[in-house]
Amino acid sequence: MAEELIPETPESPEMPETPEEAEQPIKQRKNSLYPGVSDELAENMTTGWADTELRELEPIAQASHTAARRALLSARFPGERLVIPAGRLKTRSNDTEYAFRASTEYAYLTGDQSEDGVLVLEPNGGEHGGGHRATVYLLPRSNRENGEFWLSGQGELWVGRRHSLTEAEQLLGIPAKDVRELPEQLSGATGPVRAVRGHDAVIEAALTDKVTAERDEELRVYLSEARAVKDEFEIGELQQACDSTARGFEDVVRVLDKAEATSERYIEGTFFLRARVEGNDIGYGSICAAGPHATTLHWVRNDGPVRSGELLLLDAGVETRTLYTADITRTLPINGRFNEIQRKIYDAVYESQEAGIAAVKPGAKYRDFHDASQRVLAEKLVEWGLVDGPVERVLELGLQRRWTLHGTGHMLGMDVHDCAAARTEAYVDGTLEPGVCLTVEPGLYFQADDLTVPEEYRGIGVRIEDDILVTEDGNRNLSAALPRQADEVEAWMASLKA
Ligand code: GLY
Ligand code: MN
Numbered sequence: 390m391a392e393e394l395i396p397e398t399p400e401s402p403e404m405p406e407t408p409e410e411a412e413q414p415i416k417q418r419k420n421s422l423y424p425g426v427s428d429e430l431a432e433n434m435t436t437g438w439a440d441t442e443l444r445e446l447e448p449i450a451q452a453s454h455t456a457a458r459r460a461l462l463s464a465r466f467p468g469e470r471l472v473i474p475a476g477r478l479k480t481r482s483n484d485t486e487y488a489f490r491a492s493t494e495y496a497y498l499t500g501d502q503s504e505d506g507v508l509v510l511e512p513n514g515g516e517h518g519g520g521h522r523a524t525v526y527l528l529p530r531s532n533r534e535n536g537e538f539w540l541s542g543q544g545e546l547w548v549g550r551r552h553s554l555t556e557a558e559q560l561l562g563i564p565a566k567d568v569r570e571l572p573e574q575l576s577g578a579t580g581p582v583r584a585v586r587g588h589d590a591v592i593e594a595a596l597t598d599k600v601t602a603e604r605d606e607e608l609r610v611y612l613s614e615a616r617a618v619k620d621e622f623e624i625g626e627l628q629q630a631c632d633s634t635a636r637g638f639e640d641v642v643r644v645l646d647k648a649e650a651t652s653e654r655y656i657e658g659t660f661f662l663r664a665r666v667e668g669n670d671i672g673y674g675s676i677c678a679a680g681p682h683a684t685t686l687h688w689v690r691n692d693g694p695v696r697s698g699e700l701l702l703l704d705a706g707v708e709t710r711t712l713y714t715a716d717i718t719r720t721l722p723i724n725g726r727f728n729e730i731q732r733k734i735y736d737a738v739y740e741s742q743e744a745g746i747a748a749v750k751p752g753a754k755y756r757d758f759h760d761a762s763q764r765v766l767a768e769k770l771v772e773w774g775l776v777d778g779p780v781e782r783v784l785e786l787g788l789q790r791r792w793t794l795h796g797t798g799h800m801l802g803m804d805v806h807d808c809a810a811a812r813t814e815a816y817v818d819g820t821l822e823p824g825v826c827l828t829v830e831p832g833l834y835f836q837a838d839d840l841t842v843p844e845e846y847r848g849i850g851v852r853i854e855d856d857i858l859v860t861e862d863g864n865r866n867l868s869a870a871l872p873r874q875a876d877e878v879e880a881w882m883a884s885l886k887a
């Protein structure tokens with residue numbers, strides 16, 4: 390970074406730390422002399438700025454949904470103060486930070502994604518009939534009188550314009566206050582408090598003697614389980630995530646020759662471009678696994694060669710601007726045609742996935758789709774002579790798992806592994822209902838050094854993953870835009886390369 394692109398007093402001790410300090414004009418504050426800044430420049434920078442306040446803003450599209458979510462949360466924890474932070478920037482190196490992504494819990498309940506934001510639900514007294522008052526605490530616009538605007542690393546001149554508190558109130562439908570007031574307010578708060586942990590050390594420090602790990606965990610579990618059934622807005626976002634992801638997969642197929650000339654990184658970069666242009670980001674590290682790398686479940690190094698005649702396992706998802714992600718895998722013949730052994734393994738996984746998807750319907754046990762998929766894979770492994778049957782014995786002892794490796798799917802939403810804190814009885818031992826969205830993603834993986842399988846299997850990994858919404862009468866495949874059946878995959882690839 391060039392010298393002139395560093396704020397002259399980044400996070401300097403002279404910068405105001407409380408709202409009261411921030412109100413004081415530059416010259417009245419202690420240590421008011423900024424190194425290298427003349428009084429005249431300091432004075433000059435305080436004036437000559439237009440009023441850019443935005444007025445009469447429409448609420449964000451999900452505002453009525455976030456209000457409904459807060460109402461359910463309020464009903465679950467009556468009389469308790471609830472604190473849900475968005476999180477803070479994390480240092481990557483020296484004075485650069487990782488890209489910020491608001492906590493799922495905060496974004497789910499507010500629709501906002503501001504760093505340092507905190508949602509607080511404060512209980513109404515009994516005389517008001519219970520319930521909570523929601524307030525979102527945010528960094529306000531930068532003060533132009535005291536140098537914060539142009540001299541602080543968090544100043545809007547450096548990081549871009551923020552919404553004013555009044556604008557945020559209109560957009561989110563939640564009263565907004567200055568977050569710099571919050572730690573002191575929380576320290577002085579009385580009554581029961583619960584907080585979502587792990588996102589904001591400053592807020593947690595202010596609450597240390599007021600919260601317990603056990604009670605906070607109950608809040609986290611509630612917010613995880615509350616997200617299992619998606620509302621109309623969320624279903625629309627998940628569909629958009631899948632549609633963008635399908636376009637990203639098409640982009641990749643179009644540039645496979647360039648990937649062959651370089652590496653798996655070309656695939657990663659190509660998909661990322663689609664994710665950033667149409668969405669917020671990728672929802673998780675893209676797995677761009679060519680050849681034997683496909684047998685490594687979380688291959689995200691993506692630095693290997695891409696060779697004609699081998700398979701590419703691409704597991705990637707676009708995260709929308711409201712933070713809903715797809716999670717899709719296709720295993721593609723790099724030269725456009727499966728060879729015999731590749732197709733044999735691919736067809737087995739496809740058949741397994743078909744059985745799994747058919748088991749996704751309201752009233753089914755969550756485990757049903759996993760059991761259906763695994764049974765097909767066990768049957769194939771016995772049929773191919775890789776493991777001694779009968780199939781019941783294989784399933785009972787889990788012997789297929791040497792090659793199936795992972796569960797057949799998971800909930801999907803704002804987190805790729807959504808609802809991960811849900812209790813077992815509410816998740817894997819639960820029952821599917823309309824609005825639940827999950828992945829069905831069986832795979833077979835034959836490691837390159839697996840001496841228990843014939844040589845021709847070694848180094849082949851196949852996974853097919855789709856995003857399935859439970860509907861009133863069955864399911865809908867949100868990722869159906871991407872073909873799965875082998876002939877259709879080949880025809881689709883040929884059409885994109887033509
Ligand atoms: N991409 C991670 C998974 O499929 O679960
Ligand atoms: Mn998945």
Ligand code: MN
Pocket residue numbers: 704705716717718854
């Ligand atoms: Mn995946």
